[in-house]
Amino acid sequence: MSGDIIDGKAFAERLRQRVAEAVPQFVETEARAPGLAVVIVGEDPASHVYVRSKGKATVAAGMASFEHRLPDTTSQEELIALVEQLNLDDAVDGILVQLPLPAGIDDKAVIEAIDPAKDVDGFHVANAGRLAVGEEGLVPCTPLGCLMLLKDRLGDLSGLEAVVVGRSNIVGKPMAQLLLQQNCTVTIAHSRTRDLPGVVRRADIVVAAVGRPEMIRGDWLKPGATVIDVGINRIAGEGDRTRLVGDVDFESARQVAGGITPVPGGVGPMTIAVLLRNTLVAACARAGIAPPAGL
Numbered sequence: 001m002s003g004d005i006i007d008g009k010a011f012a013e014r015l016r017q018r019v020a021e022a023v024p025q026f027v028e029t030e031a032r033a034p035g036l037a038v039v040i041v042g043e044d045p046a047s048h049v050y051v052r053s054k055g056k057a058t059v060a061a062g063m064a065s066f067e068h069r070l071p072d073t074t075s076q077e078e079l080i081a082l083v084e085q086l087n088l089d090d091a092v093d094g095i096l097v098q099l100p101l102p103a104g105i106d107d108k109a110v111i112e113a114i115d116p117a118k119d120v121d122g123f124h125v126a127n128a129g130r131l132a133v134g135e136e137g138l139v140p141c142t143p144l145g146c147l148m149l150l151k152d153r154l155g156d157l158s159g160l161e162a163v164v165v166g167r168s169n170i171v172g173k174p175m176a177q178l179l180l181q182q183n184c185t186v187t188i189a190h191s192r193t194r195d196l197p198g199v200v201r202r203a204d205i206v207v208a209a210v211g212r213p214e215m216i217r218g219d220w221l222k223p224g225a226t227v228i229d230v231g232i233n234r235i236a237g238e239g240d241r242t243r244l245v246g247d248v249d250f251e252s253a254r255q256v257a258g259g260i261t262p263v264p265g266g267v268g269p270m271t272i273a274v275l276l277r278n279t280l281v282a283a284c285a286r287a288g289i290a291p292p293a294g295l
Ligand SMILES: NC(=O)C1=CN([C@@H]2O[C@H](COP(=O)(O)OP(=O)(O)OC[C@H]3O[C@@H](n4cnc5c(N)ncnc54)[C@H](OP(=O)(O)O)[C@@H]3O)[C@@H](O)[C@H]2O)C=CC1
Pocket: 142, 165, 166, 167, 168, 169, 170, 171, 172, 189, 190, 191, 192, 193, 196, 209, 210, 211, 212, 230, 231, 232, 233, 247, 267, 268, 271
């Protein structure tokens, strides 16, 4: 048996298309485009690549993109001052501060400075709390993108055994909350979990968000399981090239899985598409209008 590849890239393109189709209605009633501000501190080339592709996708969807590039000598106070200025800027509906931040800046202090209504990453404690208690709020892009792929593939998730490997505040925990909301039986595994292969083997749904290249192997999986690979790891490839791999050993896992997301082309593109979706949803909420249906 060889499982199907879940084409996150294609799904993300369709979601971006739906967002782009809904933007003109907002522009017509509000006489302005939804706006996303992305803040990047420091010179990390990979982070700059992501920020550029977010900016391009924002403009392609008909929204305004505001990019703020700050040197790695920026202090926490200066960064928070910029966030506060963006909070007050009516042209800005979404604020994303690219992580990780340079050493010496406290991620949490910066995230908590963002107006929760503009927190399109869904990282603010107010949005995390709303997700945990089942109130409406902005939901982190990567887990929401994973959920969209799972519902598209499996339909109703009620009663399924889901194992989330990883418990970060930005991926693992919100992923578990979303799956619980869908009536899955959710297990969260982490670095102290005993017998991780045995835990993963119970799962109908495996979400891998570990940051360890190709750690989860085919012989850990229940046959037919749906595998969502969040991992983005750059490892040595042929010669002096590098290549991108997930947290799942794709070749062995696809032999056993019912469906599996590839890396690249799986969850990564969904993250950016959901960011655009969240920006439009935030813009509608700030304008006091209903969000477009079907997003
Ligand atoms: N596709 C996308 O859009 C995105 C991809 N990513 C990628 O997803 C991955 C996870 O990201 P993130 O959540 O930020 O990572 P973190 O490093 O914040 O969290 C990793 C989690 O994995 C757990 N873990 C580490 N080693 C093991 C192990 N050997 N066995 C079991 N659990 C382990 C850690 O456990 P403990 O808590 O005990 O330390 C921790 O909970 C990374 O590869 C990252 O690049 C991230 C964001 C977006």
